[in-house]
Amino acid sequence: MANVFMISDHHFGHKHIIDFESRPFTGSEEMTRVMTEKWNAVVGKDDQVFHLGDFSFLNMEKTKQIVSALNGYKVLILGNHDRGRGRRWWLDAGFDEVSEYPIVYGGFFFLSHEPMYMNKHMPYVNIHGHIHGQKYEGTQYVNVSVEHWDYTPVPFDTIKARVVPSEEQ
Template sequence: MSSTFFTADTHFGHRSVLSMCNRPFANIDDHDRVMIENWNAVVRPGDTIYHLGDFAYRCGPQQTRTVFDQLNGEKHLVVGNHDFRNETQHLPWASINELIEVEVEGTTFVLCHYGLRSWRNMRRGAVNLFGHSHGRLPGTNQCIDVGVDNVGYVPVDAQTIRARLAELPQLIFLDYTDDEPAMMLPTSANV
């Protein structure tokens, strides 16, 4: 039985990400090797994985392809800001999107590189998964950063995501209609 995983912000080949994000690796070669090992430790060849952007940066086309080819799974790309500047979009992804909705184990996930303020069916339980913020943008019980800096440098599955969401502040909606909200806030906010 195959599984579905999510990740973001791997930044393969990006030396500066080590210091910018305090990643615990001695050098970029160590970083890339461990990230590949972590990926393949959970993602099997028949699994599906959605990468929510910033796959590689300043990596070079040959090295980007070498890394890609070592990674297990049917790989889908949700384009990030660094994926426009390199060879990432030329890799043989199963699909490339800027925003996509997928249903996994009864949950609708709205996938975007960026954290969204509002998304389709959020009142009906749809969950926004994002990257880009490197763990600096707080989540709620309906949106979470699945980037490697926020989830232990490993792709995560729907069950893990739901467990993490349960620990986050609940969204409240500040309007009372059936339409999408004009604004929402975590319940811990003063309203």
């Protein structure tokens, strides 16, 4: 069975994100190369990756080159910086599926770009990005922005193990 991964906020081609988020890269070309290598080091050709938004600031040709260089079946949930281009643009760039809205995964996990409202009485977990290096407290939120995971897609099993008690898995 293929593995499932989650990740968000690569911001490919966005040189200012290096300073904004104190990323350890000398420029956007190095950032693209390293993040592509880290993705392909863990994601196999038959694996599935949910990218939770803010993928690329580059033009179609360069974005297409990056998407095609990344392993796996790629699902994009549009982030605030992706929405201006629309669903069709991202499909043409090479994503296998594109959603304009959050996705419910496994009946228990809300996959979204921005964190969603949750309270302690809601039996769900929100896997999100958008807030980069920040983090919400508690087990109902998992921030999969690249800054929290060494710029590497996170196995869904790792996320699940953090938030679902072992007797329920």
